[in-house]
Amino acid sequence: MSIVFCVFAFLSGSIPWGYIIGRAKGIDLRKAGSGNIGATNVMRVIGKKEALVTLLLDMLKGFIPVFILRLLPYGENLILFTTVGILAIIGHCFTPFLKFKGGKGVATSLGVILASMPLAGMITVLLWIITVKISRISSLGALVSFSLLPLIVYFLSYQEEFLIFSFLITVLVYSRHISNIKRLFSGKEPKIGEKYDN
Numbered sequence: 001m002s003i004v005f006c007v008f009a010f011l012s013g014s015i016p017w018g019y020i021i022g023r024a025k026g027i028d029l030r031k032a033g034s035g036n037i038g039a040t041n042v043m044r045v046i047g048k049k050e051a052l053v054t055l056l057l058d059m060l061k062g063f064i065p066v067f068i069l070r071l072l073p074y075g076e077n078l079i080l081f082t083t084v085g086i087l088a089i090i091g092h093c094f095t096p097f098l099k100f101k102g103g104k105g106v107a108t109s110l111g112v113i114l115a116s117m118p119l120a121g122m123i124t125v126l127l128w129i130i131t132v133k134i135s136r137i138s139s140l141g142a143l144v145s146f147s148l149l150p151l152i153v154y155f156l157s158y159q160e161e162f163l164i165f166s167f168l169i170t171v172l173v174y175s176r177h178i179s180n181i182k183r184l185f186s187g188k189e190p191k192i193g194e195k196y197d198n
Helices: 002-014 018-024 037-047 048-071 079-095 106-116 118-135 138-155 160-176 178-186
Strands: none
Touching: 002 079, 002 178, 018 037, 018 048, 037 048, 037 079, 048 079, 048 106, 079 106, 079 118, 079 160, 106 138, 106 160, 138 160, 138 178, 160 178
16 A cells, blocks of 8 residues: 555656646747746746646645545554655656656645645745745745755654655755756846746
């Protein structure tokens, strides 16, 4: 059963909703804007409504496997629990449906965190929204909120396994944002609504 859950989590995370929504509009997001299949590029290339749908669907594909597992006796196995969450995020970042090239993992990670650590998840989402509202830079919102995630988990006194879990999620998100970090330091990271400059 644990293997089934792991496969389910990975495949759930692998569904490239942004790409699917883009294709429905006749657009290949991999060849437009930043080339990313996440909600930010969907908004940049297609529109706000489609971006919101992408964001919610990408969150759900991380939320659903973890939430279902929480309802079952298997959810008491923290190693399985955290593995399922990580696999959902990895599925999004390296989807086999797009030759193992996927998104940056932010929305799916938020879904996983909300399902596994609801209070920590809500605080992380709030920090992400506040940072984006102030800076108008989506990637900065992700980097700030996820850098604080392990601290949030620590101060909320979650179990040690969850602290390690949150640190792994942060590492994953940061590893997918290396190019964004470079652009932020060089002052070339586009704000929301600005044209993406390769």
